[in-house]
Amino acid sequence: MRRSLTSGNTMTTSDCPWASIVPRHKDHEDSESACYARNTVAIRSHFRPRISTIEEAYDASGHLRSEFLETDFERVILPRYHRRAAEAVLMGMNGRVRLTSGLRQAIRTPLTYNQLAHRHPWAVIVVRRGRRYRKLCANIATAVHTAALLEEKYGNATVVSRSRGYVIPPKLRGKLPKGWMWCPYCMKPRKFKRVANETFYGLRKVWSDDKQRYVFRERKLALLECPCCGSTNRDTNFRRSNQPWEVRRVKRGARKIKARHKTRRRGNKIEVVVV
Ligand SMILES: [Zn+2]
Ligand SMILES: [Zn+2]
Numbered sequence: 001m002r003r004s005l006t007s008g009n010t011m012t013t014s015d016c017p018w019a020s021i022v023p024r025h026k027d028h029e030d031s032e033s034a035c036y037a038r039n040t041v042a043i044r045s046h047f048r049p050r051i052s053t054i055e056e057a058y059d060a061s062g063h064l065r066s067e068f069l070e071t072d073f074e075r076v077i078l079p080r081y082h083r084r085a086a087e088a089v090l091m092g093m094n095g096r097v098r099l100t101s102g103l104r105q106a107i108r109t110p111l112t113y114n115q116l117a118h119r120h121p122w123a124v125i126v127v128r129r130g131r132r133y134r135k136l137c138a139n140i141a142t143a144v145h146t147a148a149l150l151e152e153k154y155g156n157a158t159v160v161s162r163s164r165g166y167v168i169p170p171k172l173r174g175k176l177p178k179g180w181m182w183c184p185y186c187m188k189p190r191k192f193k194r195v196a197n198e199t200f201y202g203l204r205k206v207w208s209d210d211k212q213r214y215v216f217r218e219r220k221l222a223l224l225e226c227p228c229c230g231s232t233n234r235d236t237n238f239r240r241s242n243q244p245w246e247v248r249r250v251k252r253g254a255r256k257i258k259a260r261h262k263t264r265r266r267g268n269k270i271e272v273v274v275v
Contacts, residue, residue, distance in 0.1 A: 021046045045072040054081060054138070058119035078116045085139035099144070102187030103159060105169045107140055114163045123160045125186075125228050126150050132228065136162075158186050160229045165237030173245040184237035185229045192224035192233060199223060200234055205243040214244055 016032050019025045022039040036043060048071045051057055057068045057078075068074055086107045089099070099107070115121040120136035122143035127133075135150070137143035143159045150157035165184030168176075172189070176182065180189040202221045205214040224233040231238065 018043055040070050041072065041075060044070050048073060054078070055119065062119040064117040064119075074113075074116060079110060082111050082116070082121075082139055085141040088141045089144050100188055101169045101171060102166065103144070106159075106161060106166055106187055109166070112164050115161075118163050121161065121163055123162055124150055124157050125160050126154050126157050127228055128154055132230075134160075158188065158228055161185050161187060165231070165235055167237050168241035173241075176242075181224075181233070182238070182241035183226045183229065183231060184235060184241060185231045186226060190226050190228065193227050195223040195225045195232070202234060202239060204239075207244075 016025065016028070016035055018032065018035050018039060022035070022042045025035075025039075028035060048067050049056075054077075057065055057073060059065050064074065089107055111121060120138055122137040122140060124135045124137060124143055124146045125132055126135075135146055137146055137159075140159075147157040147159045162185070166187050167184065168182040172182070176189050179191055181192050182188075183190040183192075199220050200223055201218050203216045204219045204221065206217050206219075207213075208215045221233065225231070233239070233242070
């Protein structure tokens with residue numbers, strides 16, 4: 001049976017259990033669950049645990065506790081925490097540190113939900129004698145600072161994004177020297193290494209003479225790995241970043257754009273040397 005929304009069913013401010021919780025609560029004619037759906041964040045913010053440090057919102061494995069989902073903590077406090085860290089880096093708190101364009105791009109991009117849900121969205125990785133050492137960081141300011149200290153000490157240190165990949169910044173698109181590829185997690189160009197003889201099928205942009213533009217084709221590709229963070233060329237952001245970008249203008253009369261990568265043929269064996 002369908003209840004009429006208008007006749008005698010009006011909830012007044014005093015009737016609705018959320019009335020005292022939701023700011024500027026208005027009388028409404030629908031149910032309290034409809035009211036909850038409209039005001040979830042306000043209501044959940046009211047009931048979430050009170051905490052004094054950011055860390056308390058995360059469980060032992062570093063994930064945001066469910067009581068904080070869809071609350072002011074997730075929607076306002078965490079983004080502000082990370083925004084301030086980013087501002088601190090840009091304001092030159094770490095003035096001695098030279099920021100790469102990848103790092104600058106990451107600092108200027110608001111964190112995704114996936115990143116906010118992790119206590120340590122960043123890490124600093126140092127490679128020493130073929131081994132990787134990792135230090136987890138709660139925000140970008142700590143990460144940049146830690147990277148600077150470790151770089152001074154060990155000669156190399158990279159800020160790595162742990163829960164989100166970044167595409168290549170516009171100014172580097174199509175500009176990487178041969179052999180270098182954009183790593184979406186190290187947020188810098190890397191020389192990716194072949195993983196044993198593993199291959200996979202992935203989309204690759206290839207030039208079509210017929211269409212006079214790049215088209216995506218599924219190709220068998222060699223599996224490659226970043227020597228620092230361990231991400232592979234199967235990653236979506238890697239695939240987007242390390243393809244020819246359509247910014248190159250084809251001059252009138254040009255018959256062909258030079259392919260950036262080729263499949264090398266050795267005897268009968270086709271060696272894939274591809275992105
Ligand atoms: Zn209500
Ligand atoms: Zn990497």
